[in-house]
Amino acid sequence: MSESSLPGSTKALLFDVFGTVVDWRNSIEREMKKFADTQSGEANFDGGNLASGKLADQDWQQFALDWRALYQPAMEKIREGDRGYVKLDLLHRENLQLLLSDYGLEDCDDASLEYINTVWHRLRPWADTLPGMYRLKRKFILGSLSNGNIALMVNMARYSGIPWDAILGSEPTRGYKPQAHVYLDSVEMLGLKPDQCLMVAAHNDDLHAARSLGLQTAYVNRPDEYGSAQTVDKQAEDDWDMVCESMTELADELGC
Amino acid sequence: MSESSLPGSTKALLFDVFGTVVDWRNSIEREMKKFADTQSGEANFDGGNLASGKLADQDWQQFALDWRALYQPAMEKIREGDRGYVKLDLLHRENLQLLLSDYGLEDCDDASLEYINTVWHRLRPWADTLPGMYRLKRKFILGSLSNGNIALMVNMARYSGIPWDAILGSEPTRGYKPQAHVYLDSVEMLGLKPDQCLMVAAHNDDLHAARSLGLQTAYVNRPDEYGSAQTVDKQAEDDWDMVCESMTELADELGC
Numbered sequence: 001m002s003e004s005s006l007p008g009s010t011k012a013l014l015f016d017v018f019g020t021v022v023d024w025r026n027s028i029e030r031e032m033k034k035f036a037d038t039q040s041g042e043a044n045f046d047g048g049n050l051a052s053g054k055l056a057d058q059d060w061q062q063f064a065l066d067w068r069a070l071y072q073p074a075m076e077k078i079r080e081g082d083r084g085y086v087k088l089d090l091l092h093r094e095n096l097q098l099l100l101s102d103y104g105l106e107d108c109d110d111a112s113l114e115y116i117n118t119v120w121h122r123l124r125p126w127a128d129t130l131p132g133m134y135r136l137k138r139k140f141i142l143g144s145l146s147n148g149n150i151a152l153m154v155n156m157a158r159y160s161g162i163p164w165d166a167i168l169g170s171e172p173t174r175g176y177k178p179q180a181h182v183y184l185d186s187v188e189m190l191g192l193k194p195d196q197c198l199m200v201a202a203h204n205d206d207l208h209a210a211r212s213l214g215l216q217t218a219y220v221n222r223p224d225e226y227g228s229a230q231t232v233d234k235q236a237e238d239d240w241d242m243v244c245e246s247m248t249e250l251a252d253e254l255g256c
Numbered sequence: 257m258s259e260s261s262l263p264g265s266t267k268a269l270l271f272d273v274f275g276t277v278v279d280w281r282n283s284i285e286r287e288m289k290k291f292a293d294t295q296s297g298e299a300n301f302d303g304g305n306l307a308s309g310k311l312a313d314q315d316w317q318q319f320a321l322d323w324r325a326l327y328q329p330a331m332e333k334i335r336e337g338d339r340g341y342v343k344l345d346l347l348h349r350e351n352l353q354l355l356l357s358d359y360g361l362e363d364c365d366d367a368s369l370e371y372i373n374t375v376w377h378r379l380r381p382w383a384d385t386l387p388g389m390y391r392l393k394r395k396f397i398l399g400s401l402s403n404g405n406i407a408l409m410v411n412m413a414r415y416s417g418i419p420w421d422a423i424l425g426s427e428p429t430r431g432y433k434p435q436a437h438v439y440l441d442s443v444e445m446l447g448l449k450p451d452q453c454l455m456v457a458a459h460n461d462d463l464h465a466a467r468s469l470g471l472q473t474a475y476v477n478r479p480d481e482y483g484s485a486q487t488v489d490k491q492a493e494d495d496w497d498m499v500c501e502s503m504t505e506l507a508d509e510l511g512c
Contacts (some may be wrong), residue, residue: 033344090446141410154397154422166410171445173426189427191345191407 006216006241006254009196013136014168014186014215016177016201017146017153019225021133021162021247022123023176028064031119035112036060054104063103065229070095073146075176085174087149093117120148121155126222130161132247137163145169145186145199147176166190178209187215189200200250204237211240218242219251262472262497262510265452269392270424270471272433272457273402273409275481275489277389277418277503278379284320287375291368292316301377310360319359321485326351331403331432337407341430343405349373376404377411382478386417388503391512393419401425401442401455403432422446434465443471456506460493467496474506 009022018024036055051203074091077083096117100106108116124217133142143166144153168186175182187197194214212219217240223230236243244250274280292311330347333339352373356362364372389398399422400409409423424442431438443453450470457463459479468475473496479486492499500506 141414149447150422150424152430152444154446158397158421165414166406166423168406172406189406190410191405 005053006198008018008197010140010191010198010216011042011196012141012143012187013145013198013200013218014183014210015146016199016203016206017144017156018123019222020200020202020220021129022125022156022160023225024068024120024123025061025064025225025227027123028067028119029060031122032058032060032063032116035116058103061227063099065226066102067092067095070098079176079179079239086153086173087171088147089117089120089149089152092120095217118155121152122159123156125160125162128246128248130163132249132251133163135251135252136247136254137165139254139256140198141165141190142167143185143186143190177206180209180213183210183213183215198241203233207240208238211238216241218244220247221245222251262380262454263451266396266454266472266510267448268397268399268402268443268446269454269456269474270399270439272459272462273400273412274379274405275478276366276456276458276476277385277400278381278412278416279481280324280376280379281317281320281481283379284323284375285316286380287378288314288316288319288372291372315361317483319355322355322358323348323351326354335432335435343407343427344403345363345373345376345405345408348376355402357449374411377408378415379412379417381416382503384502384504388505388507391507392503392510393421395422395510395512396454397446399424399442399446401439423471429433433462436465436469439466439469439471454497459489462500463496464494467494472497474500476503476506477501 015021018127028071036058037054071091074095078085093113096113100108105116136142142164144164146153146169148169149171150167153164156162157164166189168189169182170176173182173185177183183199184194187194190197195216197208197218198218198219200217201208202220202225207217207219219236219240219242221235221244223234225233242250242253244253286363292314295311327347330351334341349369352369355477356364392398398420400420402409402425404422404425404426409420412418413420422445424445425438426432428445429438429441433439439455440450445451446453453461453471454472454474455466456474456476458476458481460475463473463475475492475496475498477491477500481489481491498506500509
């Protein structure tokens with residue numbers, strides 16, 4: 001595709017984060033293996049009644065997928081107005097507590113639970129993410145437009161080196177994508193119009209919502225986000241303004 | 257002073273911006289001189305009936321001071337509940353319109369007015385600001401806790417290279433300092449407690465508000481913020497947790 005498919009007035013790139021910018025599945029598996037290793041013979045659990053062998057036997061890849069599977073239903077209650085806005089950190093923690101007994105973690109103390117819950121603050125970018133984003137930042141404002149809360153985004157950015165200009169999305173707008181106001185208020189917070197912003201996501205439904213509100217759209221293909229379990233978002237499913245295989249290709253196409 | 261005057265649990269530095277991080281007075285003077293120069297013989301004004309000589313004669317330093325003098329009264333209406341929250345960009349624009357006829361700008365077209373109003377997006381840091389902040393960022397989360405709106409802060413950061421981790425303060429919390437919730441909600445958005453945050457400001461009243469809410473306090477002396485017109489904030493007026501002459505001294509004292 002050519003650079004000319006986007007209007008020259010594009011000022012900001014707004015990114016979905018989980019799956020698009022960072023690889024949550026492999027990051028969580030790696031962090032949980034590390035956590036299990038550090039527990040061997042240490043006193044991080046109340047009473048020390050959690051056998052380290054129990055943690056060593058767990059399938060942390062499946063743990064990541066199971067945890068993530070509880071994400072949409074938890075947000076849905078808030079989108080539908082059945083619950084007031086709470087941060088994703090809290091939803092993650094509530095969802096984690098549902099999984100504890102399945103993964104040998106039921107005797108975790110509060111500090112360990114908090115450590116595990118903030119694994120989402122320590123997700124790592126895909127290999128092409130930083131090389132692409134640092135080039136894109138020269139020309140465009142880079143904003144997160146994620147369902148992650150501010151602390152989660154800030155800590156992840158510091159951990160991984162993601163060069164945000166602004167943390168937008170869920171918490172500043174007090175909602176959860178694909179609620180329209182999350183996109184529109186984020187755009188407005190930059191003092192821009194929707195057509196001056198390019199939504200960058202690995203998820204067709206996110207881009208569909210953004211396009212319906214007047215934003216430009218870029219699909220970055222992440223067909224391995226869910227590993228072998230992945231059934232959706234294995235390719236672009238609409239004629240998005242841009243379709244790329246990586247953030248570096250996005251930077252190429254945008255002339256950065 | 258020694259490093260031990262702050263608790264080791266300090267996680268974030270929250271900065272006042274106008275006057276503390278950037279030198280608004282000299283920046284505005286410089287930008288307005290540049291603007292006046294570019295107007296000579298050009299068609300940026302409706303009907304071209306604004307003589308360039310008129311702009312050349314203006315005291316842009318005084319213009320900056322006069323514009324800034326309208327800042328507190330405009331915010332006060334919002335703090336007192338007489339007006340709903342609007343962004344500082346709008347307050348700046350309303351205040352600018354009050355000054356136009358005094359400075360030969362009454363025939364400005366809309367594009368020129370917008371250009372002048374966004375001079376606040378192009379303020380430059382004090383000489384020690386970036387050298388200090390880049391060192392501080394290695395160890396601490398750096399957040400803006402300013403009355404400036406998000407677009408203003410983002411554009412200024414990109415223009416000047418200020419390495420924020422998060423834009424907090426006025427717009428995300430929908431208020432104006434020294435309203436308590438502006439400080440407390442900013443702290444909470446980082447997932448922190450007030451005593452884990454250090455408020456950095458060149459203004460004693462800002463630090464007074466922050467301290468009363470449990471934040472740590474660092475005074476950075478900017479005795480030339482208002483030039484010869486400066487009557488307040490020429491020195492620390494309380495026993496702030498830290499008192500520095502520059503951001504680099506602050507970095508020194510914090511062991512960065």
